[in-house]
């Protein structure tokens with residue numbers, strides 16, 4: 200296949216395409232971003248599946264473009280979600296690359312170009328023997344432009360995580376590895392004056408983080424990164440920060456590896472707010488439906504809000520609490536956790552954020568919670584046998600693959616999906632992890 204024409208497909212934000220762009224750069228290949236009108240014209244299509252919703256969007260893309268695995272182009276899927284659920288990815292691809300392909304995509308494309316069937320220990324095909332374990336590559340210095348007109352630059356500084364939080368696949372999927380500061384500095388120099396996102400699962404734990412931040416300043420780059428663990432907030436320079444508190448109570452936080460008490464949360468948040476020049480904006484991520492969650496955990500979380508309200512510094516705080524019900528992932532200690540897909544967390548969350556009809560004494564941003572439909576579609580990807588999940592996705596109406604229905608219809612649609620996949624002997628108990 201001389202002069203291979205390569206297409207690329209990634210759903211959602213530019214940032215999700217970082218891994219694919221890195222692999223293409225290391226392979227010294229360029230690829231066209233395809234649309235439904237152009238996908239059929241390339242020889243090879245590289246697809247990133249980043250999270251569960253991408254499977255549904257990919258099926259819609261196949262319908263609208265007329266392409267399918269087994270025809271033209273050759274479809275190769277990679278990405279974090281594909282690595283976690285390679286059997287399902289294989290139902291939507293000719294080949295799935297499991298793990299990091301940084302140094303390997305080039306060889307695979309060379310084989311296709313020379314007319315051979317691609318072979319690689321981490322390349323998986325439906326029904327082709329044992330699943331490979333994820334490929335691990337050393338991260339290396341690389342930058343992509345993101346945002347409108349590529350105004351920002353995104354640079355990976357580490358892979359994996361030194362911590363091992365029980366729900367988080369980022370530390371389970373790959374070992375912790377860093378890009379050396381001496382490799383990152385030339386990138387900062389090349390992109391001087393640009394907004395910057397230095398990313399890693401827990402970026403402030405990079406052993407040379409201070410050196411990298413200093414270099415960014417030296418080259419006039421504004422570091423827009425704002426993620427940090429609660430015990431690392433002082434490493435964030437701006438007035439905005441995002442951290443994962445995860446458990447509603449200290450008891451639940453202890454079970455997942457973030458054992459902070461309410462008093463510690465208030466103390467560290469207060470220190471962050473009081474050391475900022477401007478009003479602080481704090482995004483705080485929480486997980487509902489952790490194993491063993493009880494009403495007492497919600498009461499303790501409400502007490503945290505009361506303690507924040509009593510603190511003087513909270514007049515200078517805008518708090519954005521975000522509640523995500525647990526999505527048990529492969530490669531984590533909670534993979535087999537029991538979940539309750541139809542728990543009404545949305546109402547409970549709304550009541551709390553609105554102080555049961557009152558108003559909190561600090562500014563709070565109201566956020567929405569995944570409901571039964573999102574949770575069911577996610578559980579189908581992670582917990583149904585791959586063939587059954589793919590069977591269902593291929594039967595779903597296109598509008599449902601692309602958009603959520605009206606809020607008041609979603610629970611009914613979730614139940615209809617479960618009834619439908621029941622024809623493949625997948626039960627609600629299986630999806631909730633309560634089947635014997």
Ligand code: SF4
Pocket residue numbers: 360361362363364367368369370400401428443
């Ligand atoms: S939740 Fe954060 S700190 Fe914990 S393992 Fe994941 S990336 Fe690391």
